[in-house]
Amino acid sequence: MDNRVLSLLGCRLPIVQGGLAYVGNGVLAGAISRAGGFGQVGSAGRTPEQMLDEIEKAAKEAAGAPFGVNLPLSEHSDREAYVEVILSNAQRLRAVSLSAGNPRPYIDRLKRAGLTVIALVSTPLQAQKAEAAGADLLVAEGYEAGGHNGPGEWTTMALIPAVARAVQVPILAAGGIATGDGIVAAFALGASGVQMGTRFVATKECEAHENYKAELMRRSADDTRIIERSRGRVTRVLQSAHVDDILELEKRNPSESEVYALVRGEKNRVAAIGGTLEEGYVNCGQGVSLIHDAPSVDELFQRLTGEMREATRRIRSLDTLLH
């Protein structure tokens, strides 16, 4: 087995928690790392000081297991302040994932501090550019994913084998993966691990509001919507009255500021943390159809590894067809 992901991240299982705006708290990241995966503290929706607080909580919860942070570049106008906090805490972190922007200007600095650099990509061309810029590991994320997706709208099924053929660095598959069979499928497509987001929101340790978790259990992929196309972005969220208003507005050729008023971070916070889902929006991927409970991270990892074993057994029977 290709275990470059395990050696780059220092974890036991190649299951990574993606950055989760507003709901990527330190206890969640630490619990995922302690369970054998790789957790990442989210910085979107947090000040640099709040990010540091969550890094401290993650370190405590992880009990020595390595974890990282996510830096979505376009989300922070003051991104240097975040980079400074990351660099001055480099000893406590194993990796930084760079998303939503060009990672090139940051990669060397972060690597010189001893950090593994993960770059998020959504096309094979972006993957080649991120590899050339020095990224150690790529997350190739398909259009099924919750949150911001690439404008090319490549689906995970088409994207992973294409990226695997385009680069030498190891790849984590993301987008629509919420079960152990999804993880095994990612390996079959050429990935060396996975990054999951939506599934980890519905866990005991995630600080998302209980109403958000309840909606994830209740709803299906039919209920996800793409907002922000009018401003050149592709963001997969869960339908709500507020999301319907955004989509209505976007049909009417609105100005940037009109759209921004409805999609700004505060509208995510009121729903994801405040629990008033109809008055805002929450990120949600198509894998929501596979979520029916909010277990502890430990319980979820036991389930995922059981499903991986089962899926591996099923795939073995393919062999008999091929002889």
Ligand SMILES: Cc1cc2nc3c(=O)[nH]c(=O)nc-3n(C[C@H](O)[C@H](O)[C@H](O)COP(=O)(O)O)c2cc1C
């Ligand atoms: C609630 C939520 C918030 C997210 N916030 C971020 C973020 O701040 N930075 C980032 O790089 N990706 C973010 N993502 C994407 C995830 O890190 C991950 O790549 C994605 O969720 C994978 O697809 P899945 O939701 O189908 O598992 C977010 C996803 C969700 C569901």
